[in-house]
Amino acid sequence: MDFLIADTFTDALARLPAQEQKAVKMSAFDLQLDPSSPGLSFHRIDRSKDPNFWSVRVNLDIRIVVHKTEASLLLAYVDHHDRAYAWAERRRIETHPRTGAVQIVEVRERVEEISHALPAVEEPASPPTSTPLIFAGLTTDDLLSVGIPEDWIADARTATEDSFFALAPHLPAEAAEALLEFAATGILKKPTATQPADPFIHPDAQRRFRFVENQAELAAALDAPWDKWAVFLHPSQRTMVERSFSGPARVAGSAGTGKTVVALHRAARLAAGETDSRLLLTTFSRPLAASLERKLRVLAGPESGVVPRITVAPLREVASELFQLALGRKPHVVADDALRALLVRAAGTTASPAFVLSEWQHVVDAWQIDSLEAYAGVPRLGRRNRLGARQRERLWPVFEKVRASLSERGLTTWPAILAKVAGHHTAQTEKPFSHIIVDEAQDLGVPELRFLAAVAPSGGDALFFAGDSGQRIFQQPFSWRSLGIDVRGRSLTLSVNYRTSHQIRTAADRLLPTTVRDVDGVEEERRGTVSVFEGPIPAIELADGEEQEVARVATFIREAIAAGIVMSEIGVFVRSPAEMPRARRLIAAGDLRAYELSEQGEDAAGRLALGTMHQAKGLEFKAVVVMACDDEVLPLASRIQGVADEVELEDVYETERHLLYVACTRARDRLLVTGVQPGSEFLKDLATSRS
Structure with missing residues (x-):
């Protein structure tokens, strides 16, 4: 007899108090071990329209609703007696006559x-x-x-x-x-007709039912029933998890569509299928990597042999470790302020500081240019300034001086570290990883992609990327294909949003174009994205002063807590560290407990989260405040003042919009966006429907 659980059962289980959950889990284990045991008390639910619904007694008042046939036993629901019976009386389980x-x-x-x-x-x-x-x-x-x-x-x-x-x-x-x-x-996407021998293995059935093979699987499914993503997958997600690819592949989609879920499930599947696999699951920040590692442990289970085969770490930590293994020494990275000072001093009156800084970041250091000849031939995609031979000859000594200064001090840059490691492993037949999966891949730059291509083996399923071009906040666009990573024909855009309410998603989507197309022609269509639940309309409010804004935010948070949202499910974000003092004043004004997001990845422990918009990436909360969205803060005035050309100005505006989009879409149910009059110019788009 097949044993299954339904998502309606895990949802209902999560709503019960801890002691009642424990009793239900013990009864579930008993049902799996021997459903015919005399100790189990089955009662047919007579008023149900489905004759196969039975109740199983857990204690005096708790009942598990099961669907029992000769072929299967399904845990369908659990609750106190009257509510459990009422649920079953209003439902039936059947095979759809058309879809199967x-x-x-x-x-x-x-x-x-x-x-x-x-x-x-x-x-x-x-x-x-x-x-x-x-x-x-x-x-x-x-x-x-x-x-x-x-x-x-x-x-x-x-x-x-x-x-x-x-x-x-x-x-x-x-x-x-x-x-x-x-x-x-206006498009009705009809699924491909399929009539499997077992209707429970239909792709749409697998999004709500799961076969449970043994007690370990059941324990893993019931230990964290609130993490529904760990048990049930949408058919489009399952396709990307289970498919084998002949080359690099990418899953895309707007915020909340489950790209990270796909990355986690794919990592677990690949590691489980190969006992000698060495899989890297990586991203940009330490807090996000820590979140991925926690979720992976939930997904794989505490006793799983899968987790030791997977390295979960930020990309730069991986690069630093491989650098030490390859060269036998620890790299010392120059601080941003020190590098900026070196560039300005070396440039003198040769060119404007803004142009020199931009040229170093996006061209010379990114591509690791080491000679005038190489500088003359480097791609300048996205750079409006088309430098002639004489201009490059005049600029090159500036960059040579900076390189020499760094070398004298024993310092290096992250692009240089990535390039050194890539150079070492390009010549090696044995690679450090058998598979690499990257989350938040939209912010990969030239050095990172070269590094990943070098440390991954050739062939299928070696490289897999999850990302959303609408959340790109670091890198200028460039061609992945030019670096040997071609995802054309192996890219899928997810369109069902599980995390963000319809109201929050539609407001945030106004910040972005309806279609995002990368340099290689791979297109992400955003118009078809749908949210599966509703919520309150986001509030966008401008205050007359900072104190008024702080008071309004404190009220919003108290209202959220009164509505049952715990403090660890609330996030407060600002544009940059310069606005953090205003967020800290909020904590004092509202008599709240908080922790600040950092690379150390602190545990929430019943406190609300404070951080910058950059630190919000990959996180999610039931209620979110995005505050200090003032004029000259968003977009950040210092970034605008430092641009080198019109193309870079356009990119600054685009990535600043993306930042606000990222912060807003961390919210599941409630969103408040605030600033001081006159406020950011972006707030008008956030509040106004597209014509």
């Missing part, structure tokens, strides 16, 4: 008994002409093809833009997502 996927279907007439949000279907009234039927052009066959249960067809036909979000939670996930995407784009 097993679904948990709400019984339409039973839903009417408990909700007045939905219209009656016996005599559907025509709504006013001012509220058009958004699915009026779809046929019954169209609606069935995307998995809508037959008894919900009439509701879909009469749905308006206002009523659809009341309808969507009652539909199976694949049906709600298909209709959401149709409402957003």
